[in-house]
Structure formats: structure tokens, C-alpha cells
Amino acid sequence: MNSEDITGHLMNAHKKNPDLVIEGGLVLTMAEGQAPVSNGRVLIKHGIITDIQSRKEKGEGPGLQTEVIDAKDAIVMPGLVNAHTHAAMTLFRGLADDLPLKQWLFEKIFPAEAKYLNPDTVYWGSLLACLEMIASGTTCIADGYFFQDETVRAVHEAGLRGLIAQGVIDFPAPGVPDPKKNLEVAREFIERWLGFSALITPGMFCHSPVTCSEQTLKGAWEISRRFDLPLQIHLSETSDEVNEVIRKTGKRPVFYLDRLGLIDKGLIAAHAIHLDEREISCIFEKGVKIVHVPESNMKLCAGPAPVRDMVNAGLTVGLGTDGCSSNNNLDLFCEMDTAAKLSKVYDLDPVGLDANTVIKMATCWGASVLGLEKEIGTLEPGKRADIIVVDTHQPHLCPVYDPLSAIVYSANGADVKDVIVNGKVLMKNREFTTLDPVEIMEKVKAISSKISI
């Protein structure tokens, strides 16, 4: 037998004896060209999807030893990928709203971070984020922040999948008082966690082209390349930032970063609002990954991103919530709805970002942004079992003419009933299996009671 034959043989053997089965429901695989499977059955063994069947054709399911998730009156779909967030910022949810971005960042968030972030607060803030994300159907995140050992710990304990990146900025930062050491701290973080878990990938997050010097950007890029890891960055979030880059470098941000070598398929650029057509073309040619963050972009008056144009140009675009201080929740269902509606009213085009497109952004395209498209993002035999079950037996999800429409325009995170990551059930009938919600919320309330800015 060659290697492919062996895989096929194993898959067939595993189908007969799954660990976990999702019974019933409409299975939205999100695999290209594949119609939803009604009254479906999803078989899972050793964390891998081994088969997706129609119960009608296949008859009786597996035996009594297998754990069963009941998906009657539900939609079964890939877990959502939050491709841009700062988990521990749950600590600052609602601390500062209705402010201009610069004032919000420099007068509120940066001071709050300097004063209140430490390994303990980042751990509990990240755990709260994990709790909220599980509760609203997110199974994989791309995170960038400080004291990231603690974020790794929280994400690992929660059982989520993630690209967890150490923040890099040329100011004194939480846990990195000397900015000269920011790259060293990040490199050590990567070395510490590389290979630790199949679910967690460490990485680096450069704050932006204006808060990181040319030297820092190039250094971060070199380290990321050395470990073959994606590098995250905030790109062209405000027009001020764009103007500052032009003033300093004579180039628009994408061309400035291109000169430094960063405009490449290893770069994940969040926001990407103030881009011109030439920048979009350049990003497409070089394969940079984009993360659309519509609610944060709206709330901070950053502007609506040209996301329809980017999608039409063939860019890989994921979806993110940003941190909880600029959203103020981590619910990707709301984010899908907002992404679709904002594009319609901004582009005056009802079709450009339709329901199918924004679900792709939150699932398979999001997986591609993180470089995980071979592992997750669709429900297909051989892929890791990152799956959510959305209960449609709810007044606001009745009737369902089109499951894509129901997911984007009618549902919210609270409709998620079950969450599975890598074959492990993290939430069943809205009960958490890995985290203690009361302990986490009490702990964060105690921390927040001492916070004031």
C-alpha cells in the first residue's frame, strides 16, 4: 500500500467505530460546490472527520459506546475562525466608548494596558474571551497581545485552536518595558511554544507600520520567516496613519512594507481600510492575507474597508472581531451580518458581499488566512473536526428557507448549541466542558472592580 491507500484504509476502519457522531440537522460543509446535506450524520474519530453521510441513505447510526451530539432542528457547520482579536481585552470591554480612535487608544487603552496588564490579568481576561468565543461558536483565533504565555495557557485550557502572537511595538509595552528587547522577547516566546500543541501556533504581531520602526518590521519579518510562521500587523486602519507613513517614507503603507519585504503570503494584515487600487493589486499579486474587522472599523470611525473590491480582486479575506474594547463582543455571527450589510450600504451593491461570501470569510477563507486551510475551515473527510451546531428551533430562526441567510442575517452567537474542536466537545447543549464560567466571570469582575482610567 502506498501512503494514500493507507490513509484511505484507516479512514474506512475509523468510520466503523467513531468516537463522536453528530446526528441529524442540515450539514453546511462550506466545501466548494457542495450542497448542504439534509438529515446528515458526521462521523469523527481521533479528532478527524471520517465521513459525512445522509442518514436517509445510510440508515442506522453507530453503536452505544459512541458519544452522540443531537443536531435535530439545527445547522451543522465549520467552527468559526476569528482571524483578528486581542483576547485579554475583554478586561476593558465597555471601559471607553464613543471616542475617536486616537483618543481611545492613547488616552484610554494604552494607559489601561500599562497600568493593569500583568500575567494574572491577561490569563483571566483571555479565559473570559475563550468562554465567550466557545459560547458563540468560534473555534479558532488569531490573537496578538502581551504576556502571551498566559494567552497560550488560557487557549490551551479552553481547548481552542489558535495562532497566538506576541505583540511587538517600539514603545515600552506590558511585559516588555525595554522596547529594544521587543524582538528578543517575541523570538523567545516563539521558541518556547513551537511544537507544544498541535492546536496552538505561536507567532509575532507588529502593532503597525507607524508604531514599529523599519528595523523592527524587518527584524520581525526575518524571525517569522526563519520559523516559517505568519506575521500579523494592523495595516492602514486610519487615514492619519497612511499620511504619516507617506510623510516619513514617501510611499503608501503597502509599498513601504513591500520595500521592506513584508508584502508576501506570510503577512496577515488586519483592517486594511485605506488602500488604493494599486495597493490592492500589489497585495493580490504577493498573496498577503487580509482580515476584515467591520464592527471595530465602524465603532472607532476608522472607515469602511473596500472589502468587496478586495474579494472581487481575488484576495484571501478573513473576518475578525478585534478586541472587546472596540466592538464590544466577540460574536462572529454579528460580525458576518455587519460585514454583509455594511458592504451593501457602502458599495450600494446588494450582491457583492452576499451571505455565502461572508460565511466563507468566517470559515474556510479565515482558515486560509491563518495557513490552516488543509486542516480546518470546511467539513470534509480528512479534516480536523472543528464543528459547531446552531439550534434553529428558535423564534428568530423560523422559518429557514435558506440556511446561509439564517446564519448571517438572523442568527447570533447565543444560538450555538454545541462546539467541537479537534474532535473534543467544548460545549454541549450550552454547557461548557473545559471551563468554569462562574469562576472566570467572578475573577474578571474582581479584576475590573479595581480598574479606572
Added chain:
Amino acid sequence: MNSEDITGHLMNAHKKNPDLVIEGGLVLTMAEGQAPVSNGRVLIKHGIITDIQSRKEKGEGPGLQTEVIDAKDAIVMPGLVNAHTHAAMTLFRGLADDLPLKQWLFEKIFPAEAKYLNPDTVYWGSLLACLEMIASGTTCIADGYFFQDETVRAVHEAGLRGLIAQGVIDFPAPGVPDPKKNLEVAREFIERWLGFSALITPGMFCHSPVTCSEQTLKGAWEISRRFDLPLQIHLSETSDEVNEVIRKTGKRPVFYLDRLGLIDKGLIAAHAIHLDEREISCIFEKGVKIVHVPESNMKLCAGPAPVRDMVNAGLTVGLGTDGCSSNNNLDLFCEMDTAAKLSKVYDLDPVGLDANTVIKMATCWGASVLGLEKEIGTLEPGKRADIIVVDTHQPHLCPVYDPLSAIVYSANGADVKDVIVNGKVLMKNREFTTLDPVEIMEKVKAISSKISI
């Protein structure tokens, strides 16, 4: 004793022996200049709020006979007012999405309405809407549609408060095959329901200045004036509509309607997107009420309304969801969030529509739009007890630095735990007391299974 003394005496007597008490929680009264009451107690007798106390100061609560709502770890606030909806359109939720407004309306919605609306389907569609609205904290609606006897029946059975209006349009319409009789049908509807219930006000709804003739508009206005009832209308939802009015009448829609006498405090104008400054001034001077419908405006590419300018100009602006075929849910929490964020990104002004403003739109200002500001919209002694309790013991609502921010930017309708209308509990701990959710959803699913357009 004069009349005011008698009221005061009765209120004092009632305080001692309430029917219903809400114990604990943070009470957001939304009364002008009033700070939230922490660890509060709201007393209710005969459907009226008799007192709002701080439990700390007042000590022990009422005796055992009184029904108690537990609001520990919750926000207690006025029930939300959905000032523009078409309840029975739940039947068409998700039937037609991602289409331009004209195509959506003329190729999908109008044909679906013609083919599938009848008293039975409107009744069940409206019941489903009531179920969804109770589940997401709406206690009062302004509705306009057809077969409205059935909407009245549903709203009455649900126990909600509402302005229920018969649709008027100069085409053959569901239940009104001869458009010549549209005013007669509406007048008879009003006569049939006026005085039927303290919670339900009948009325008329003119579809728009382009789908109703001058004669129809004037006739509808005269009838509404005769009964001293508000008249609802869709105003300047699309630029096409504005251009058509200008072409036909030589005037922009507000000035055309002003010539007919409709620009007056009795008019409730929904959408109000394509208004110029002079129209906004005219509307302010004459006291027309505005309903902002942001999610529908976005989804149908109608455009963002100049709502910040209208609020700044002093207009009375409420908030609505529109029907479920253009939203696609009836969740006013999402609508508040979208209203605030859309204004920020559209006006590039983070302050214009802050959290406090959009909550007012969904509560006290919405009550004013419907002419019910003396009865509902704030929590104050003497007002009707239309109250919701929002459970903040949830990951996405932790921590709460500012209750206004939590309600607008973090919460959604599923966080509503208890709903009270006119002193009657319609939902307690998310269990419905007046409606049977399984029966209603099964019935609507059966109806929808036969619908295809």
C-alpha cells in the same frame, strides 16, 4: 382632595401592597437626568409602576403574596419600542436576500404577499413575530400591514402593546383587492378596534408617497385626524422614490406631503433617508416623528439616513427593525448597536450617536414617536409597567463598567430574561407565559413549506 392628591394617595396605598416586584439589579430608568439605581426594587400595582427604590435604603421587600422577579446580576430597563415593523413578514424571513430593493419588492415580496397572505397566515406570522419580540425584549410595536384584524388578535393574545395600522396602497393588496376601497377598509378597521383594548391603538399606514396618490394620502390623513390617530408612512427610502416624487410634483417628498397637509406631528415617517437640510428643518418645525431603520436601510442598499443630523436638529427619532424579510430579525438590541456604529462610520463622528442616544431612540423617544410618552418609555412612578430584565451574568456581558455600553455594544436580545407589559409578566426566566412557542413555530414551518417564489 383634588385629583392630583387622590393619585398620590392611591400610589402610596399601592406601594404597600404591590402585585409584582422586581428585586435587585441595576435600574436604568431612562428618565431625563436620572442616574441608574443600583441594587434596586421596582414596585408594580394594577399595571402601574408605583415606586423605584434602592434596596439598601429601603430594607425588606414586600410580603409573600407578591410575585417577585429576581433581577440579581441584571439590568432593569424600559421595554423596547419597535417603532417600525411589519410583524407577519416573519413568514418571508430569508425568502429573498442579497437583492436590490426594487427587485426584492416587486419580484419577490409583493408576489409572495399576493399569493400567500390570508387571515390565517397573517395571524400565525404575527404570533411568531410577537414570540420573537418578547424573547428579545420588545414590549411595544408600531406595525403596518394587511389583514390587520389578525395582527391585532396576535398582539392581543401575546399581551404586547401596539399601534397596529391597516396598510393603504393604490394597488390591489392582500385583503383589499379593489384599491378604490383601501381607505374604506382602513377606516372600518379603525372603527372596529378603537377602544377595544388599552394596549392596542388602531391606525393607518400609507405605503409611500409614490404608491399612494395625492387623493389617497389626503384621505388617509383626514381619517387619521378625525380619530386623532397617528398616520404611518415610508418616507424617502430610496433616491428613485425621491426623484419620482420630484418628477411628478415638482417638489421633494417632504414639501409635497407638506402641501397635502401631512407634515404634522401626527405623521410617523419611517426610513427618512434621502432628506436634505431644508426637509429636516421643515420636519422639525412641524413635529413629524421619524423612525430610523438602520439594518433594513443597509440590507436593501437604501442608504444610511442622516440620523445624527436629525437628532442634533432636535427631531423625535425612534428605532425600528422593519419586517423580517429585510433585516432578518426583530432584535432591537442589534438595531441599537448598528445604529450607533453606522452613524460613527458614516458621519465619521464617534460621539453623535452614542450609547445613551440610541437607547433613548429604542425606549423613551420611541414612545414619543407613537404618542405614548406619558404612558411608557421610561421607568417612573405613575407610568405603565413595560419593563425588561437583561441578564448580565454572561461571558459577553462581563465586566460591566457602563450599563449603557453593555446594552448597546455587547448585549443581544437573547440576554433578556424577563418581560413585563402593563404589569403582566409575558416571559419569566425565558419561559413564555402567554404564547406556545412550539405550536407557533410548527404552524409557521407548515405554512412556509408551501411558499416558493
